[in-house]
Amino acid sequence: MSLWELHKNVTRVDLTHEIDDNSPYWGGMPEGAIELNTTILDFDSPYNLRIQRQTFPGQFGTHIDFPGHFHPDGALAKDFGIDYAVLPLVILDKHAEVAKNVDYAVSVADIEAYEAEYGPIPAGAFVAFRSDWHKRWPDGAALANADESGALHSPGWSKEAVSALHERGVVGIGHETLDTDPAVDCAAAGDLAIERHTLELGLIQLELLANLDQVPVHGALISIGWAKIAEANGLPVRAWATFEK
Template identity: 40%
Template sequence: MLVSALAAASAAVAADLGLWEMRAQMDKKEWVDLTHAFDGDIPHWKGFEAATTKVVYDYKPHGFHVEQFTHVGQWGTHVDPPSHFHEGKRALDEIPLKEQLLPLVVLDVHEKAASNPDYTLTLDDVKAWERKHGAVPEGAFVAMRTDWSKKWPDQAAMQNLDANGVAHYPGWSQETLKYLYETRKITASGHETTDTDPGVATSKDDYSLESYILGINHYQIELLDNLDKVPEAGALVVVTWPKPKAGSGFPARVFAINP
């Protein structure tokens, strides 16, 4: 009886090794970092002060190295949870882990953004993706590729101000976001620019599109990198961040695993 019980337990353990085998298969795939490294002098929202880094212990004389970082939560490639805009909505520590490993959908409009820096993602762009790849999967992370990240780390180039101080960079549209979140029921979205809303809107302090996403209790990622190195469909994305209690934003580490 003991032998049969041990055999059954052994079989159960063997069955559970499926995740290990899956991880071994992932090692054969291409892993792409979608995150900018940050320091004190990087592109950021116009209202933020620069970050600072201070060495508080060093190898000599202490035998180890410790730095103290001072920056706003929305620094570098970062996550905006719902509580960033809406009191009572989910904070960083309240977003479940299952929302951090997702199918990655890339909507590639980089050529349109190159010819028109004020370009806003349209429902036609999403429909074109769906004609090629099928319906946007429920629970996906949808990224808008504009190649704006290639301007990093030049703040002036990222903001692209005209003579009147109006910013010109691409953004989302209300119609597109409503379709993705309400019809296709995606989990989150992201982009390469400093804002969800296009520059001409943020120059008037209009952040209604970001407010919409966060207001329906979803999160987003800003200042993504390397979207030109992942396919439009088929990749997985891992979106992770530290866990400050009731945190309203923090630098994120985001990466893709290509098919």
């Protein structure tokens, strides 16, 4: 069967949040970091067309982080070609656990439980953590989830789980939250230590994924599109899953 015929018999799910000037983002961004759709040439010009300028940080909306985001000598966008654009997608579905414990961290036991049911996670795969946190978008306060004392609570990965996936040869991880680390771990460490570890291992990661609840946990592909900006250490993406109907 040719790919022309194959593509007619698949389902696609958008894994990307829509963004605008009011979309939530990391609070450490300087003033003026985001200004979308600014008209710099309009229809009343001699050219009779409109050109817009887009101003945003690389880490905005559903986005990809390259190792250089946290490490001065880390790989950048130019180091990741189209072989990273379409990957086997593994989903670790822990949304029920997160509903009971918003500080939940994906563990090695979660990986082993997946493999006991579906077989080994293949080398070259992309592994996403389903928490259903995406349903809080675009409410920045709900994403941050501060308690009465101001402490933040959100799920994330454990360092051991990320290391175990790296040992299996995966090329990237993803999640629906703002950060890789559970918020309580970040507060305790005073650093995004698990994100730092992830990128130090040379993995890519996608943050603020959407709609993982609409994708089978086994057998899908993830497609990731990002602008070919050589020195970028992170960029907004359009990501989607493809699977058989």
